[in-house]
Amino acid sequence: MNAAAIERIGQRKRTDLFFRVLATGSAAIVFVSLLLILGTILWKSVPALSLSMLTQTPKGGFYLGKEGGILNAIVGSLELAFGATVLALFLSLPLVLYLNNYKGPRSKTAVWTRFFLDVLWGVPSIVYGAFGFVVMLALGLRASLLAGMLTVALLEFPIMCRAIDEVMRLVPLELKEASASLGATRFETALKVMVRQSAPGILTGILLAFGRGIGDAASVLFTAGFTDRIPTSLADPAATLPLAIFFQLGTPFPEVQQRAYASAAVLTLIILIISLAGRAMSRKATRHVIK
Numbered sequence: 001m002n003a004a005a006i007e008r009i010g011q012r013k014r015t016d017l018f019f020r021v022l023a024t025g026s027a028a029i030v031f032v033s034l035l036l037i038l039g040t041i042l043w044k045s046v047p048a049l050s051l052s053m054l055t056q057t058p059k060g061g062f063y064l065g066k067e068g069g070i071l072n073a074i075v076g077s078l079e080l081a082f083g084a085t086v087l088a089l090f091l092s093l094p095l096v097l098y099l100n101n102y103k104g105p106r107s108k109t110a111v112w113t114r115f116f117l118d119v120l121w122g123v124p125s126i127v128y129g130a131f132g133f134v135v136m137l138a139l140g141l142r143a144s145l146l147a148g149m150l151t152v153a154l155l156e157f158p159i160m161c162r163a164i165d166e167v168m169r170l171v172p173l174e175l176k177e178a179s180a181s182l183g184a185t186r187f188e189t190a191l192k193v194m195v196r197q198s199a200p201g202i203l204t205g206i207l208l209a210f211g212r213g214i215g216d217a218a219s220v221l222f223t224a225g226f227t228d229r230i231p232t233s234l235a236d237p238a239a240t241l242p243l244a245i246f247f248q249l250g251t252p253f254p255e256v257q258q259r260a261y262a263s264a265a266v267l268t269l270i271i272l273i274i275s276l277a278g279r280a281m282s283r284k285a286t287r288h289v290i291k
Helices: 001-047 050-057 072-103 108-123 126-141 145-168 173-181 184-198 198-213 243-249 254-286
Strands: none
Touching: 001 254, 050 072, 050 126, 050 198, 050 254, 072 108, 072 145, 072 184, 072 198, 072 254, 108 145, 126 145, 145 198, 173 184, 198 254, 243 254
């Protein structure tokens, strides 16, 4: 082996070592950042966390440091996020199946649709909130749970579409051809082959969209409103945890500010529980995926 070959091998080893160190450092930064964020929230929320805070709605003077809890915001966030995610799924899944089962990968319709979805993904959530507010005024509606659901569903729609679309594009062409050779229609192939093979990715897309929806404040500020009561119908205004955190941090009272960190801890816990449940469901769905 000559000197040039030895030098090339040494250079490749140094390059490999450099990127390995870079990847390890990046992972360490992400991990430490996560620990700092969670640690700060938990440390500041401990004094305010109590069973009554989770099981009671705000009482008179709650935002002045008196008794009450955030049950209204917990229920409102879950109702709004679940409703919006279901609506977004009903809009996203048919579109993605159409693009991947009825249109070719190089179809102009598919290319431009994906481009516009990427643009919609990058639109700030406050723009969706402003759009929802304008639509509400045009229809003569008031801030309500339904208006919040519709606005958040629009926010989640491009996220869910692109996440599911990327997974469905990985479904082997041979599976589609095998399904067609057995006499299945395109619709049957879409439901029985595409959806089943993409089930783990669909769950991931749903979780991504749900996490964005339940944690967003700007899109529901003018559309869902805010109330100290638990909504009993779609026409009622609904409180959400992000807005509860925003309003509580804006007060000059330390007790209320501690409740804001407690609300943030509850929101983080909700997302963590749903993510773990989604991973468990994804593992079960993966058993039926042909690799």
